[in-house]
Amino acid sequence: MMFIASTKIRLWLSSSYSLVVLVTIVCIGLYFLNLADSLAYRRVEIGDGEYWRLLTGNLLHTNVWHLIMNLAGLWVIVLLHHTHYRLLHFSLLFIACSLLQGLGLYLFYPGLIGYVGLSGMLHGLFTYGAIKDITVGLKSGYLLLLGVIIKVSYEQIYGASREVTEMIGARVATEAHLVGVVSGILIFLLVYAVRFLNKQCADTV
Secondary structure, three states, rough: OHHHHHHHHHHOOHHHHHHHHHHHHHHHHHHOOOOHHOOOEEHHHHHOOOOOOHHHHOOOOOHHHHHHHHHHHHHHHHHHHHOOOHHHHHHHHHHHHHHHHHHHHHHHHHOOOOOOOOOOHEEEEEEHHHHHHHHOOOOOHHHHHHHHHHHHHHHHHOOOOOHHHHHHHHOHHHHHHHHHHHHHHHHHHHHHHHHHHHHHHHHHH
């Protein structure tokens, strides 16, 4: 009985859920510690060499509703796509989406001075997971991918809903959502290319 319980614990610790629990705890902690001055994505400070803000800005939030919505989104995404990931894979994907989020905003949206929140990188995780669904034969992946593309396209034309803007107490950075979707696609293509090259090399040995 103890062996079974121990095995289940090890499996859980090696799954994507353990990272989600950690991220949840970190985001809640950072919110109450109020470290925006040191960690938020701020273009001027990043230009002065505070590059960690490219990553850490994703973990901060404007208010409790912003925090709850983003963490709920993270949990939903993992529930949808947890079968695709083990801990290391998901951790690398999470970091890559976060980093590309910061870099994308910095390189392509010079007018965006500040940004906080998980929503941009969540769009990256969702997009990656939808494409992964497609590659394993799940037709729902096409619907998920189409849905996120339509959503982000709509936002680029009409902006985010007024209700969400009022709820989080700040302008919704729809630019971040677009960067997230593009990042998810780019990461998938990179992973696919690396695996294809590794297979080619293995076949020629």
